[in-house]
Amino acid sequence: MIQTHAVRLFTERGYDATTVADVAEAAGVSPMTVYRHFPTKEDLVLVDQRVQLVAEQITATSALQPLVRRIGSALVDSAKALTGGGSGNDLTANEQFLLARLRLMISTPALRAKHLDNNYALQQAIVDALGDDGTDPDTAFHAHAAASACLAAMHTALVRWAEDDGRTELPDLIAKALAAAFGDGIADTDPDK
Amino acid sequence: MIQTHAVRLFTERGYDATTVADVAEAAGVSPMTVYRHFPTKEDLVLVDQRVQLVAEQITATSALQPLVRRIGSALVDSAKALTGGGSGNDLTANEQFLLARLRLMISTPALRAKHLDNNYALQQAIVDALGDDGTDPDTAFHAHAAASACLAAMHTALVRWAEDDGRTELPDLIAKALAAAFGDGIADTDPDK
DNA sequence: ACCGCAGTGGTAGTCACTAACAGTTTGGTA
DNA sequence: TACCAAACTGTTAGTGACTACCACTGCGGT
Structure with a gap:
């Protein structure tokens, strides 16, 4: 309230x-x-990042796939959970509220900064979930680089989603942003598509 | 002082x-x-981002190259200017001061958040420098996704540089982070290497 | 009636930051 | 040297986020 x-x-x-x-x-x-x-x-104002959820999705992906693909698909899936599945055309009350908060977040420096820092915390959780045992600093560095880049692409998608007033499905936008940054094909969520 | x-x-x-x-x-x-x-x-505490410098480097790169390669090489070059060229083995006073500020920035949430938001402003400048005329929203989206991902990788390199106490050359670390995120070869600075 | 407890409110304080005003130092000029 | 303008510095009195500490109220269980 x-x-x-x-x-x-x-x-x-x-x-x-x-x-x-x-x-x-x-x-x-x-x-x-x-x-x-x-x-x-x-x-x-800030949106719940659902660190736990993303981390679980990460561990559920195959360790054989490239890092950005594992992280990317986890982010797309968590976005589905965030917007509620994205079934119909009309925006749910939840999505309206999410949009209002996103617009505030984008236009207010203090909010934007804190959100970006929350993303940074999420990055740590993703690297942990990837199963980095900390023994090899180069492996950790690789994971951090991939995770930060994926999260940055997701943030770009969030901004675009807010500018579009939620007309495009958020998970699709995230997949598009990942494709734009890393090249097509790397960020496909469903292999059976 | x-x-x-x-x-x-x-x-x-x-x-x-x-x-x-x-x-x-x-x-x-x-x-x-x-x-x-x-x-x-x-x-x-915060480090000068040299938005102007990075933007100039962006416009100096060939528009024929992929986006992440253009942005990546500009970031590597600006890092060279920041650390002073990185000639000898010993750290200059400037680099020592830079390291101290980076360590504070990484460990202090408020500083980290503001720095990440500064990176976001730099992202806008990079997109502008890329020559996006604003007519095609998809082109702008593509540029934002690529720029944000490159800057995120650079941030990861900065953190690693601070953890290493500056032992590795910063431009090399940035190139490594870009390679880790986007794949080898995409972020090479000097084609004659 | 009694107890514990979660939720709420009041008070007083610290600290980042701002606005308005006043004094001082500096560099250039006649 | 005398003078002036501009840049620099200081004082005061605020606003507002945030905290520590303590008191109060309603509410279920014994």
């Missing part, structure tokens, strides 16, 4: 021009309560 | 535990003076 009011106020008046006290008042609670649920003002 | 004291204090006591007033006192100036030279506390 607090989050809903926050995103609405931030969108209407701007992020910087809206204080946490404003959000608290709109939600009918005290500023203290806001801080109890959301450790920082930025967390009122 | 202010910056030198700031990095030293941040390294000794920690970034969060050091106030801007502390930095000002160590530098023998008032807190206001610090804010006049560095708009935010983070700017006391």
Whole structure:
């Protein structure tokens, strides 16, 4: 509830021009309560990264495939879970809310910075999930390079998705971004296609 | 001078535990003076991105090459300018200072986030320099995906460089990171090698 | 009626950062 | 030397995010 009011106020008046006290008042609670649920003002907007989910998808992929393919397909699949499968044409309320938060995130430096740093944390989780045992620094370096590049491509897809107002399916956009960066074919999700 | 004291204090006591007033006192100036030279506390540490330089290198590359190759070679070249050419074995004072700031940047969330956002601004400049006229949204999307992935690989190289205490040449590490992400051969700088 | 406990609120403080104003130093000019 | 303008520095008084600490309320179980 607090989050809903926050995103609405931030969108209407701007992020910087809206204080946490404003959000608290709109939600009918005290500023203290806001801080109890959301450790920082930025967390009122930022999208849950689902680190756990992505990591599980990574371990589920075949270790025989190239790194960017393993990571890419995991990201595409997690995007499906995020948008709810993407069945019909109309956007669900969940997707609308996601879009509103993404638009704030893109246009507000503080939010954008924190989101990019969250992506960096996700990168660490991906490298861990890839099964890097830490013995070979070159292997870890390779994994970090691949993971960071894949996540950067995904971020580009997120921005494009928000600019498109969600008209294109997010998983498809991510696959397109991966293909644009790494070349066609590397990021196909379903081999039976 | 202010910056030198700031990095030293941040390294000794920690970034969060050091106030801007502390930095000002160590530098023998008032807190206001610090804010006049560095708009935010983070700017006391962050590395100059040299957006202009990278953009010029991009326009100097052949438009016939693949995007990641154009961007990659520009990033490798700008890294040479940043570290000062990398001639001898010993680290220059400039490189030492760069290393200290990088270490802070990697370990401090606020600094890391802002640096990643600076990279995002650099991405915009790279896309602009690539000559995207904005008419075709797919072309722009392609350029953004490639640029973001290249910058992510470069960031990975920066982290590795700091972990290595600068023992490996930074431009070489960036080339290695690009090769790890995009495949060998795509990021070679000098064709005559 | 009693206890524990999760959720909520108040108070006071720290610190990054800003705006408005005032004093000082510096470099160029007559 | 005298002078002026511009750059530099300092003071004060704020705003707002965020924290630590303590008190209060409702609520199910014994």
